[in-house]
Amino acid sequence: MTEGDGRFRLGRRGLIAGAAGLILPGLAEAAAPQAQLSAARGETRITLPIGPGIAWRVSATLRPARLVVELPNQRWRGPARLSGAGLVTEARREGSGGTQTLILALAGPVAAPQVAAAPGQLIIRLRPGPAEEFARLAHGRPLATAALPPRGPLPLVMLDAGHGGRDPGTIGRQGTHEKRITLAAALELKRQLEAAGRCRVALTRGRDVFIPLGSRVEMARRREAALFLSLHADSAPGARGASVYTLSETATDSLAAGLARRENQADRNGGLRLPSVSPEVQRILLSLIRQETRAGSERMARLVVDSLEGEMALLPNTHRRAGFVVLKAPDVPAALVEMGFLSNAQDEAALNRASHRAKVATALAEAIHGFLGASGAVVAGG
Numbered sequence: 001m002t003e004g005d006g007r008f009r010l011g012r013r014g015l016i017a018g019a020a021g022l023i024l025p026g027l028a029e030a031a032a033p034q035a036q037l038s039a040a041r042g043e044t045r046i047t048l049p050i051g052p053g054i055a056w057r058v059s060a061t062l063r064p065a066r067l068v069v070e071l072p073n074q075r076w077r078g079p080a081r082l083s084g085a086g087l088v089t090e091a092r093r094e095g096s097g098g099t100q101t102l103i104l105a106l107a108g109p110v111a112a113p114q115v116a117a118a119p120g121q122l123i124i125r126l127r128p129g130p131a132e133e134f135a136r137l138a139h140g141r142p143l144a145t146a147a148l149p150p151r152g153p154l155p156l157v158m159l160d161a162g163h164g165g166r167d168p169g170t171i172g173r174q175g176t177h178e179k180r181i182t183l184a185a186a187l188e189l190k191r192q193l194e195a196a197g198r199c200r201v202a203l204t205r206g207r208d209v210f211i212p213l214g215s216r217v218e219m220a221r222r223r224e225a226a227l228f229l230s231l232h233a234d235s236a237p238g239a240r241g242a243s244v245y246t247l248s249e250t251a252t253d254s255l256a257a258g259l260a261r262r263e264n265q266a267d268r269n270g271g272l273r274l275p276s277v278s279p280e281v282q283r284i285l286l287s288l289i290r291q292e293t294r295a296g297s298e299r300m301a302r303l304v305v306d307s308l309e310g311e312m313a314l315l316p317n318t319h320r321r322a323g324f325v326v327l328k329a330p331d332v333p334a335a336l337v338e339m340g341f342l343s344n345a346q347d348e349a350a351l352n353r354a355s356h357r358a359k360v361a362t363a364l365a366e367a368i369h370g371f372l373g374a375s376g377a378v379v380a381g382g
Contacts, residue, residue: 035093035102039086044126046088046104056122058115061370062138063363064306065106067113069124070373087126094299101373109134155226155372156200157193158219160326161186162232165210170235172342174352179208181351182231185339188354189231189361196365199226199372213325220332227300227371228334229364230326233351235343241313242360244304245336246297247328248321296333296371303367304337311363312356313340313347333371337364 036047050056050071057070082091090105111129115122161182163169169178183205190201202223204216220228301319308314315338327334339360340347350356 035082035091037082037085037088037091039088042127044086044088046091046102046124046126048102048122048124049120050117050122056117057373058113058124059369059373060134060138061366062135063310063366065109065134065138066370067104067106067110067124067126068370068373069102069104069122071100071102087128094295112137154198154200156202156223157368157372158202158204158223158225158228158332159186159190160204160216160220160228160230162230164205164208167210170233170342172348173345174348176342176348176352178233178342181233181339181342181357183208184354185231185351185357185360188357189364192358192361192365193368196369198369216326217329217332220334221329225332227296227368228326228329228332229300229368230324230334230336231339232336233339233342233347236341237343239315239341240344240347241315241318242308242340243315243318243320243338244301244308245320245322245324245327245338246301247294247334248323293329293331293333297327297335300333300335300367300371303370304335304364307363307367307370308360311359312350 036045038045038047046069048056048069048071059068059070060066061068080093084090084105084107087107087110088104089107092103092105094101094103106126109129109131110126111133114125116125117123161179163177163179163182165179167179169182171177186203187206190203193199193201202219202225204219205211216230217228305314305318308318324336327336339357340351342348342351
């Protein structure tokens with residue numbers, strides 16, 4: 001956890017420190033928030049009890065229309081979901097350990113939320129607003145301002161363009177090399193993310209070179225990336241449409257298992273540095289870190305599906321799981337996106353169009369911003 005930067009990135013040290021705080025003595029717990037949601041006289045009100053000195057942030061996403069409320073260093077003892085009221089159709093808690101996120105699904109566009117921090121409470125008031133205004137909010141216009149802590153480095157997103165060099169990946173019916181499509185898409189996504197200015201971006205490869213899978217994972221771990229996103233356009237008989245994969249030693253289906261087998265060229269175990277504690281405590285710490293990482297990966301996958309849905313063809317059961325090597329870092333949330341299948345003529349034609357790759361990149365950028373909690377304005381308190 002990086003403190004005081006207003007962006008609450010969980011790097012490797014932050015994950016270890018957060019996990020250690022759950023089991024090592026002498027670390028105090030923060031207050032336990034419980035959300036309240038109500039509507040009256042055309043206004044929807046969300047009230048979150050927060051402890052003293054607690055930071056917070058509110059951001060927005062466009063597709064689907066949502067508000068995201070982040071509460072680092074907070075313990076949550078309450079229902080995981082709240083029934084909707086007014087402009088909020090549902091409130092859903094995500095997160096584990098000391099970082100909590102409240103996702104507010106909106107019935108439609110809202111005006112700039114009124115956000116206020118009172119002693120022990122964070123209050124958000126919502127009223128309907130025009131779609132154009134909400135779109136501006138979701139693309140970076142400030143929602144509100146408060147005393148911001150000093151800025152630290154922006155979170156790092158590692159983009160992995162699949163294959164490269166002597167490994168062309170799938171070759172489509174019209175001769176399209178997967179390595180060229182993944183690199184072009186990664187460069188476009190990097191351009192869009194850097195233009196938004198809400199994160200730093202690094203590429204595992206920025207040209208046509210071969211990089212072993214283990215090295216790609218290690219790049220993300222060495223630089224303590226907040227997110228690792230691997231881009232592919234594989235081959236599968238009869239398959240068409242985009243899909244997203246997260247790590248599981250047991251594949252959800254034969255297609256996911258087959259893709260993982262083809263992609264995995266080598267495996268490499270982590271080398272995670274843990275505090276000087278007993279082997280039993282180290283095992284507990286590693287388990288907690290992996291749980292936190294996988295929870296982040298699952299959240300990213302849901303955001304990717306939400307952003308892609310309605311924008312392009314999707315593979316049925318869009319979120320799948322398999323044992324891809326590039327997803328196996330124990331301390332970096334990761335997802336693999338199949339942008340389509342070059343074995344399908346329609347997907348191949350679409351992925352060869354720069355306009356379509358830009359559309360994919362826009363959807364993925366929105367998902368990344370939602371994951372980082374930086375797609376709208378940043379407001380901090382405490």
